[in-house]
Amino acid sequence: MSELLALNKAIRALDNLWPLLQGDEQEAILQQRNRLNQQADELAHKSLTAVDAELQAAIDQLIQATENANEIRAVIDWRVERIEKVAATVNSVVGVIEKLGQILARI
Amino acid sequence: MQSLSVRRIVIMAIGSMLLSGCASSPTGNIEAFGSAATEVSTSIDSVISDYNQAVINNRLVAMAQSKRPYVAADFDDIKQIIIRDANKQELSLYQANKALGDYAKALVALARAGSREEIAISTSSLSKALLMMDSQHQLLLQKDSALTKDGAARIARVIAQLSSGYIESKKAKALKAIIIAADPAVQKIGLVINNQLLKGVIESRLYTMRGSELAGYFADYNAKSSSRSFVQKKQKLDEIYLKYVQMEATSASVKQAQSALLAVMKSHHLLKSELEKDNYSGTGVIEALKKIKANHTAFDSLETLIKNCGTEIIASDEQGIICKP
The missing domain is CATH 1.10.287 (Helix Hairpins)
Structure with missing residues (x-):
């Protein structure tokens, strides 16, 4: 230098x-x-x-931390998706029940 | 009806217990940190680009200062620099900064994952569904309503809160583990980036290269000095002075990136220490985040450098006009 x-x-x-x-x-x-x-x-x-070995090790470590964060985010996204699916399923079941109710009420 | 009310109370009680556990959500501060760190990484990236551009400009300056005639083949030299510098991945500074930037972006993405809003939207339809079921129940069995509109909304809200509480706690644990594990790497990388900038590779080269360009303007001025009137000379000197001020302010953008980077390192370390104590929103963390923002916005010109300098403005041989560290 x-x-x-x-x-x-x-x-x-x-x-x-x-x-x-x-x-x-x-x-x-x-x-x-x-x-x-x-x-x-x-x-x-x-x-x-x-690039010295120590820096390379730090870069690799940070890349690993980044990958871990991305993997966990993907798992959380998947869980949120499941919550949304449950909500959507409940809604569609309610829709069926409503229709069934209307039929039964007419009998 | 009674059993539904009891169930409602139980669900709400569990919900509030869970929510009180994550009242200080980690996502806000960590997301703010990640966003600020991403901005800092971007500004370091633009310092690298400015430097590469300055290297090419320096060759053009040398050509313009020579009395030699030129042909297209004389640009071959510049072509080699473009090819060399286009491969930014080779630069340790670039690699280190990219790792830091990607990490900051991943923290933001994780902190934002499964937001309360997303869950609230998906579960708000549940209250409508519950009301609809209740109306069918009334219709078929000719009984009184077991559920009010307000009650259905409250149940859906509790379900949403339970779901987001679960997601928040998962995120909190993950972010804590990641930040604690990554801190030594962040400190090391930050130090290398900072030292490479501080060591004067980029800063002193930029200053020297701009000085070479300035010398060309003085050479022109000197060559025509005796044939020019006072007004003409003053106009030329005003023009050269503007270039001189630009040269002296060279260190401002580099210094700004350095200060912001140091603030990122400090707040990451602070965040790590607070997370080790399960404290996600300590005043220290908030103060450190404010400091990143302040460092990021300051020093974008010589004027702001002078205005914002907390110590003393000094002239450095290597860096021009600087704020005394």
Whole structure:
């Protein structure tokens, strides 16, 4: 990380220098700045893609917790569905009883 | 009729006993936490996108500052960056943030599962059914009504409350177990995300890259300075100053994401501690949730950064104008 910080610092110093120069001198400093910028970019990318074992274990653990939460949610959804089905069944049975009642009342 | 009344009293008594046990429903606070954490994860994701965009812009800046002529093939270099950065899955920051975001979303979904409203809707039809049955009972046996409209509604309400009480208690247990088990992972991941941002990979690169662009404006200004009038020069400097302020505020969006992330970690830990004591709605949890919200909305510009800074505004070589940590 200190290497990246040093590169950034050098780039900023060159950026405060080259606008004051002209011609070949300016071009030479700009090229140097571009080279450092590229190095810094690669280093930053390397740091951002590095995954250590401890982090990977934590990510896996959190993915597992997420899966558990999703599974329990599915079970709860299924239970709610059953409550809804019971309510719907009671309703339809009542409908049948109502019709039966109407027939019996006419006899 | 008497037996129905007795049954009604018994059901209501059981219902109120169960409900008193889950008076402080866990779903509200956990759902609020999950929603806030999801927002934070989204804002970290946009920091990653901004950074990828800035890397491409930095190459364009370098090209524009050169005196070389260009052809389409010169964009090949940029194409490689696009290909490299398009594969966000490779970034540990992305993987860690995605795991955190998915976890937060799953908590919200679980906290919302089998809501009281859903159960209430399905059981409200029960009161109508009970009344209908009662009217048939009256019609066939020529007896008085055993059930009033109000009584039928009350029975249905008790059934709904019993059902939702059962679901709530299942959810409470599950959420407690999940949050307690996940806390070490949340803390570790949060720390890595925060450190990677804090360590200055993204923040200091963004600041440096914006500085390189600013240098181009100064080079242009300097090249034409002697031929410009005061008014022209002042106009140009005003334009450059706006770019300069933008550069100095670079750290604001990153800092905002960092502060919000730290608040998420803290409130998750607090939530875990409270859940261990079976306390789902302690004032500490509510305060921590408010803090996530506050951190999430602050620091979206230099002006708000200055306005909201609780310590001291300082100039940092690596990060521009910042609020002293």
